[in-house]
Amino acid sequence: MTIIQIKKIEDCFDGSMIYEIIFNSPVTRPLLDYFAGLGALQYYNFTRPFYKITVLGKYELQGILNESQLKIILARDNPLQFLEEFKIKFKNWQ
Amino acid sequence: MTIIQIKKIEDCFDGSMIYEIIFNSPVTRPLLDYFAGLGALQYYNFTRPFYKITVLGKYELQGILNESQLKIILARDNPLQFLEEFKIKFKNWQ
């Protein structure tokens, strides 16, 4: 499983650092559990379950289980370093 | 036969005084001949014949035979008087 695209997206606030990360296959439960190990998981068990993983002071991941993309909201100090850190963490899972 | 609408129209030049006059029935040959008597007629005998009547120093009429509208191009000095004059001439025909 690899990242096929990382796209900057925006919200209503200047200086926000948010990216959409698109994988070549869906974020399944084992991967989600691995991500959850990086920080604190909020899991909403809807028909299409929503997850949010908070890695304190660094980044937040948000997405839907079994979809191929997630949103990463980076802390404002050193955001690109935290993005790199996430990419390495993801690589380590494989 | 009556005039049902008189509408100012424009061309590319500031100060032009052009109106479209819409009748409740077509301009037939007898009416055209009457108009022709007011000035000089140019008549183009196409499938849909085009006419132009020049009433020197006052106005010019342009239209298609058997259509219900014509264009009146008024001289720039006293144009509304010439428009009135045309309306009276038209009334006199009836």
Place this chain on the structure above:
Amino acid sequence: MIYLNNAATSWPKPEEVLVQVNRHICDLPVTPYRSALHNSGLPDDVRKQTADFFHVHSADSVIFVPSATFALNAVLYGLLNAGDHIITTALEHNSLLRPLKTLEREKNIILDIAPCSSTGFVHPGDIQKLVKNSTRLIAASHASNVTGRVQEIQAFARIAHNSGAYFLCDASQSAGSIFIDMQNDGMDILVFAGHKNLFGLQGIGVYCLSENCRPRPFISGGTGIKSDLPEQPPERPIIYEAGTQNTAGIVSLQAGMEFLKRKGQNLLLSKNTLFKETAAKMKSIPGVTVYCEQDTGLHETVLSFNIEKLPCDQTGIMLERSFDIIVRSGLHCAPLIHKYLNAPRGTVRASFSVFNTESDAAALINAVQNITDSIK
């Protein structure tokens, strides 16, 4: 998919909008202003219909532009000079605030912003307090695009006219949904977007001017007529309309107004009832804050809320991705109101059109209930 983002752009459009736009694109193009010999009635018939719909003093004072944003920029730049004092409100959209902020910096206009209540109501007294001798313009929304609260615009107009100022009403959120009578309401400038409650396409906006309000033209260019004049011809509407117009947009606006004229009254009544019921149900969900006063005052059908423990953006994504309900979250391009709502990061906004049903509203309430239940 349930669409509850009608305050941004209404969807779906009535069938006649699609039909008329299609016909227009397939028909021979029209040349506005020129010889009527093959006259489609565009855009002048739509000008007349618009003047009729909003009771504008004359069809020639209805100006078609690409957006309400363009309209606001055009009027503000055309009207204001250095030293002019302008009063606006905390409700306003960036389409009004940003040009004013730029004019403050570039042209030294003086800007005052009236506060609002925690439900987005601007008290006319708070406007009155700000009036100065140099006040030239009072510019205010008819209805907040965040809370839906309708303002007492006739009072704003009176304050403006008593101080020799113009009153500009931004009715982008209300036009087509709440009755507007430009002359009776005392508006000198009425601005609105065509793609919201009027059901036109995106890319068409309108401004209407009272007879005595004469901004300088904002853009100039080809007019098709009087082309020999070196600058924009001085008569309305062409003094304010240069270049090729979005004729498909104008046609869509026409079709939208015709739809509302024929069916609007009943549909709008039902929409308001649905909104009030939904707002009441939303308020009754524990852990949810609702930013409207559904019991008092007139409301546009915009329901802003927050689930207390969640950032609005997260609620928005959950509703969209887990529940197939499209809402909008954040500041809604109105950055100043949120301080008064005590929602500095914004709100989740569910906005209704006449095409939304009870089942859409039930799905929203159910989803929010579901989310709040999951938090516990």
Place this chain on the structure above:
Amino acid sequence: MIYLNNAATSWPKPEEVLVQVNRHICDLPVTPYRSALHNSGLPDDVRKQTADFFHVHSADSVIFVPSATFALNAVLYGLLNAGDHIITTALEHNSLLRPLKTLEREKNIILDIAPCSSTGFVHPGDIQKLVKNSTRLIAASHASNVTGRVQEIQAFARIAHNSGAYFLCDASQSAGSIFIDMQNDGMDILVFAGHKNLFGLQGIGVYCLSENCRPRPFISGGTGIKSDLPEQPPERPIIYEAGTQNTAGIVSLQAGMEFLKRKGQNLLLSKNTLFKETAAKMKSIPGVTVYCEQDTGLHETVLSFNIEKLPCDQTGIMLERSFDIIVRSGLHCAPLIHKYLNAPRGTVRASFSVFNTESDAAALINAVQNITDSIK
């Protein structure tokens, strides 16, 4: 009905334009710039395609606006300051001339207008002669909308750059018909309309900027993102795009470019051949003056002529009403060129698109022949 007024607005549109616009209107609305979670690719994919089509240095420098007129106003107001010297040409459309005239009066810019030949060719030497130390901008059409003559824009660009000025190219008449490479042609600003040879709807225009050309924003307003900033956000493209866009127009432009990419090359070759043959036939009719040089130089397929004994407006009406051929007569919003053509009241203009056939051209020639025969 034969439509030969494509230089005003092309008609008909390719089928894919209709299909894509329809699909767009029926689809859920898009929120540009925001979360990609339900991303239709609008408008950023079209930005990329446009950058590719015209070889713009970056997709972010492709700015969607309501018209070429808007684009010209935005760039001129955003770029020019008091005392700046601007060189333009006698070919230009009022969409360029009028804002410059207004800026001359309001902002004290200094304007010089280069003459043209009797067929609408501007000699680069005549531009060079006008250059001053204060020259900040050379603004010129790529092709005259009256005579179709294509200009030596690369020479204009060199003159501009040698004098430290920007080169603005108004390609409204040529874009989609004549190959444009923004970078190679040396354009700092490329402006065009979407509804002519690019087959988009009316209401969409584009300007593209080189990296170093940075006009001030002309309008400001809602951007959907960075809503907390009091003025327009500083990055491209949103610094120049405020308010709701004409998304149907952007989709139409996309479909038009795709059509041209797939089928354009052959169709444009045939169109040029048809134009040259028609111009030659028109020239051979006694009593007709043709305002082009079909043998030399590159031409847009715009055929201006006059029947010597008739005012152009009269010829225009006769062609339309007696022969069902829609042309345009008059100044074509380009008021200065006609002195050089020795046609002070204007010309009759028959303008071709790739959808015109040999039989359309034959009907035109036949009608003009018929009219001249009737005069004798």
